[in-house]
Amino acid sequence: MYARACTICSLLVVTITLSFQQATAQSQLPVYLDDSKPIDARIEDALSKMTLKEKIAIIHAQSKFSSPGVPRLGIPDNWATDGPHGIRPEVLWDEWSQAGWTNDSCTAFPALTCLAATWNKDMAGLYGKSLGEEARYRNKNILLGPGVNIYRSPLNGRNFEYMGEDPFLSSKMVVPYIKGVQQNGVAACVKHFALNNQETNRHGYNVNVDDRTLYEIYLPAFKAAVQEGDAWSIMGSYNLYKGQHCCHNEYLLNDILRKEWGFKGVVVSDWGGVHDTRQAIFNGLDLEFGSWTNGLTEGKSSAYDNYYLANPYLKLINSGQVGTKELDEKVRRLLRLSFLTTMNKNRPYGSFATxxxxxxxxxxxxxxxxxxxxxxxxxxxxxxxxxxxxxxxxxxxxxxxxxxxxxxxxxxxxxxxxxxxxxxxxxxxxxxxxxxxxxxxxxxxxxxxxxxxxxxxxxxxxxxxxxxxxxxxxxxxxxxxxxxxxxxxxxxxxxxxxxxxxxxxxxxxxxxxxxxxxxxxxxxxxxxxxxxxxxxxxxxxxxxxxxxxxxxxxxxxxxxxxxxxxxLPFTFPVKLTDNGAHNAGEFPGDKEITYKEGIFVGYRWAEAKKVKPLFAFGHGLSYTSFQYGKVKADKNTISPSDKITFSVDVKNTGSREGEEIVQLYISDLKSSVARPVKELKGFEKVSLKPGEQKTVSFTIDKSALSFFDAAKHEWVAEPGDFEAVIGASSSDVRTKTGFRLN
Incomplete structure (x- = not known):
């Protein structure tokens, strides 16, 4: 009995000693390695330990798809990968040629036009989760996708990588995709910010677009990605806007992305999208990739040191021409990315081609x-x-x-x-x-x-x-x-x-x-x-x-x-001139492109001009049939601080189970500015057995009634009469009801 008691005492002593040693070791960790500390404290601790050269090193590429970490401090490299539909095969360090791996054959997921055509937010979440698992398994921490540029013309070569013509549909589909990817400890890199709507002369054209069109059509999906999806990175686009390339564009990156939307993540350049060191320093870019896309254009083994944010930046600092405030901000954002991805000890392992x-x-x-x-x-x-x-x-x-x-x-x-x-x-x-x-x-x-x-x-x-x-x-x-x-x-x-x-x-x-x-x-x-x-x-x-x-x-x-x-997530026109961009003669433009159609993109143009499409936005048939009841509103009048709910019964009147996508559009019946006939502001996919009926409800607030007032630089909902329009597509209206905003 005495011997057993002594054994227990000894075990207790060992346990207490080990616990004390572990606690002591934990307390001796640098703050940046202690994930029990707030992430901001970890960032500042790591930043304080970095040399100037280490800071410069991590903000530009070291290979085709990687940028260096800080080996001395145990901070891993960042590894990016295409793309929005599957994990790209490995390429050589300095070349686009395949590396010849035998274990990098991925699952190919449907293109994003297909995902958008599901009109199913759960499918977007499943897509992101699955793709994120494949990226994580390959030890990538930046996934170069999804793409949310608006489908302005049916001739744009990259439309298949995007989510269609409607900013509301794209916004609702991109958020669960991002969350699915990032739950794997992989940053979604939403692209291409912004106004990247054609491939012709993509490095050289400047977009002229009014602020209302910019905010109502081309920015909402990016805003949702940042504010609702909490995207950890954004990729700039190749084109110019306001005379500046979008990878270092003061208005887009500083004024809108960071100041208005509060983006805390990393802005990544598209490969070859950087053109000027000073603009890259001051206009919001954090991580430069692919400025010479074969890696060795400079004819030196240290070609990456000659990138715009590499030695040219370092020389400006050492000569006193620029300070280090902007550099430290870039490094903070990259460190945050590392702590969320490669340095997150709870990051799952992922899985590949399962x-x-x-x-x-x-x-x-x-x-x-x-x-x-x-x-x-x-x-x-x-x-x-x-x-x-x-x-x-x-x-x-x-x-x-x-x-x-x-x-x-x-x-x-x-x-x-x-x-x-x-x-x-x-x-x-x-x-x-x-x-x-x-x-x-x-x-x-x-x-x-x-x-x-x-x-x-x-x-x-x-x-x-x-x-x-x-x-x-x-x-x-x-x-x-x-x-x-x-x-x-x-x-x-x-x-x-x-x-x-x-x-x-x-x-x-x-x-x-x-x-x-x-x-x-x-x-x-x-x-x-x-x-x-x-x-x-x-x-x-x-x-x-x-x-x-x-x-x-x-x-x-x-x-x-x-x-x-x-x-359909976009309109099928009968002929090209039935499309707003082509009717205005502005696709493809060359050096200066003006979006003369303004907010009237896709079905907005067709309805405003009373042009019958080949197949309308939101159109899709079924092997069964659906009957819509009369839409009802929970009130007839709302105040600007109020919400209103619309409900409609949908019944499967066919002989087999099926899913219907019920679409809510809002019409402003009288406005001080030109507005679309109606705009998508809600959708739900409902599954029904034969003879089954369900009630589908949509709740909106004044944001669904608003337009962007460029003079005031704010969203405005004017008092007056509106209609809630329920349809099976933009052209197949089933029921509607009026209401008033006081």
């Missing part, structure tokens, strides 16, 4: 697919009647995860539309393929090779004749066409040259329609396209760039395994 991520990618893809037309209920495919299916078109087989510029991916796998259909119905129906047209047969983009050889030397007439013969003998024809990620299509660096489909696809579709009335056209693109054959084709599907699970997602919607529930 089955869970594949299922997430498939779910998002299927939910974003939009059924544009379905005359005669050609879809879903009736396998009791359809026994022979002709699949036609290059886009049925062409890999789309590769290409498009910086978002080009090395995916672990990619299921093509043809593969997806064979996987799903190959045992129930015969599937035959014909090329139909030959587009881009190359398979190497941005250093990533598809391994596909799509070369076909036959004459176009022979290829078309084969497709027509194949279609003639089928019960159903599914044509996969649209755009691809080659230059001058959906791709960074160049804009499209026309609204029409490339590679003579219009003629192919027209010929197919002549020989088979059961024709489905699946348009694969991130942009609107012209459809001169729209009246000849009974069923049209908008397929987007859908990532690794492309074929499985498309097959699930075409066969009815998944009820289509996506809706």
């Amino acid at each position: 089955e869970e991520h594949a299922l997430a990618a498939r779910k998002i893809a299927a939910e974003g697919i939009v059924l544009l037309k379905n005359k005669g209920n050609v879809l879903p495919v009736n396998l009791s009647k359809v026994k022979r299916i002709a699949v036609i078109g290059e886009n049925a087989i062409k890999m789309m995860t590769v290409g498009g510029g910086s978002s080009s991916l090395k995916a672990r796998y990619e299921i093509s539309p043809l593969e997806g259909l064979k996987n799903r119905i190959g045992k129930q129906a015969e599937i035959v393929f014909a090329r139909g047209y030959v587009g881009d047969t190359t398979g190497n983009y941005n250093g990533v090779a598809t391994g596909q050889n799509l070369a076909d030397k036959r004459p176009a007439s022979e290829i078309l004749a084969e497709a027509v013969a194949t279609a003639k003998n089928a019960d159903l024809v599914i044509f996969f066409g649209g755009l691809n990620k080659s230059d001058f299509q959906d791709s960074e660096g160049n804009d499209r040259k026309s609204l029409g489909l490339p590679y003579n696809q219009d003629a192919v579709i027209s010929e197919l329609a002549k020989v088979n009335k059961n024709l489905v056209v699946v348009n694969i693109s991130g942009n609107a396209v012209a459809m001169p054959w729209v009246d000849k084709v009974p069923a049209i599907v908008q397929g987007w760039f859908l990532g690794s699970e492309t074929g499985n997602a498309i097959a699930s919607v075409l066969t009815g395994d998944v009820n289509p529930s996506g809706k």
Whole structure:
């Protein structure tokens, strides 16, 4: 008994001693390593220990995608990665060429146009979480995305990377994406701030836009990213605004981003977006990447030391021409980024190219697919009647995860539309393929090779004749066409040259329609396209760039395994001049571009000018049907400090379960300034079983009624009469009610 008591005493002594030693060790830690301390205290402690050269070093790149930490203090390097749709493969230190890793093949997620088309904030959260896990697993702490530049023209080459034409929709979708990414200890880097709406001469054009248009159309998604999403970083854009490049733009970065919105994060330059040391010092830039994009333009091994925020900055300080106040602010923000990411001991480990991520990618893809037309209920495919299916078109087989510029991916796998259909119905129906047209047969983009050889030397007439013969003998024809990620299509660096489909696809579709009335056209693109054959084709599907699970997602919607529930995040015009930017003759501009259409972008332009679109903003059909009741308001009159709630009953009147996106628009019936006919101010996606009814409610305040008064530089809600408009799309109004703001 005595011996046992002594043993217990000894254990207690050891435990107390160890606890004392641990506490002592903890108290001896530098504050910046003690994560029990407030983050501001940790920042100031680390800053006080850094030399001038160390401070200069961490604000510019040391390689293609990394910037140095402070090894002496145990602060890790920062590693950035593209992009918004998947984690870019590793490249060499100083070159764009692939590093040749065998374990960097990622999950390719659908392009952001598809995510926006889900109109589902939960999908945005799932997307961000999954992508953040992949970035974290690869030990990246800055994810270069998402993109939220507004869809001003259907010819912008990078539209597929963005979230559509409406600032409210983009704002609501970007916030959960950011939160999903950052819960993994990876900073979302929202891009491109701001007014980056074309690729033509992207380094050299200056945007002229009035403040009202800037604040109402082009800034809201960025503001939401900062104030609601708490984005830890923002990327500047290539273009100029007010005569200054946007990566060091005083009005955008200092006045709006930091002073008005209170942004505490890091402003990152786009690669090659910095042009002047003094502007970079004083106009809000924190971290300079890619000023010479091959890394060694200066012909020296220390090329990165010659970046604008490197030795040129250091020389200005050492000569007394500038002080260190701005430098310390930049370093504070970068240290904060490190403490939130690489130095967060609770940062999860992430996961990479998992089955869970594949299922997430498939779910998002299927939910974003939009059924544009379905005359005669050609879809879903009736396998009791359809026994022979002709699949036609290059886009049925062409890999789309590769290409498009910086978002080009090395995916672990990619299921093509043809593969997806064979996987799903190959045992129930015969599937035959014909090329139909030959587009881009190359398979190497941005250093990533598809391994596909799509070369076909036959004459176009022979290829078309084969497709027509194949279609003639089928019960159903599914044509996969649209755009691809080659230059001058959906791709960074160049804009499209026309609204029409490339590679003579219009003629192919027209010929197919002549020989088979059961024709489905699946348009694969991130942009609107012209459809001169729209009246000849009974069923049209908008397929987007859908990532690794492309074929499985498309097959699930075409066969009815998944009820289509996506809706368009931008307007499909009939012709280019139906678009405001093109009607004004301002796309693409060259050196000086004036946004003459002002706030009238997308559906705002179409409604103001009474132009009927090909397919309206918010449009999307279903395999079931929905009935809307009459919208009700909880009050008829509100004060500026009040809120008002609108409710509407929605019932599934069809025979199968489905989801409907209920959209709330607000109309100002009389205003002192020109206002859109109506503007999106709420949306909810509701799932309903056959015969089920649910009440959908929207609560708004005066912010939903306001316009930006440039003279006062504030948001103004004028007293008067308004309407709440409930629709299934911007053009499909189901019910509305009036109310008054006192």
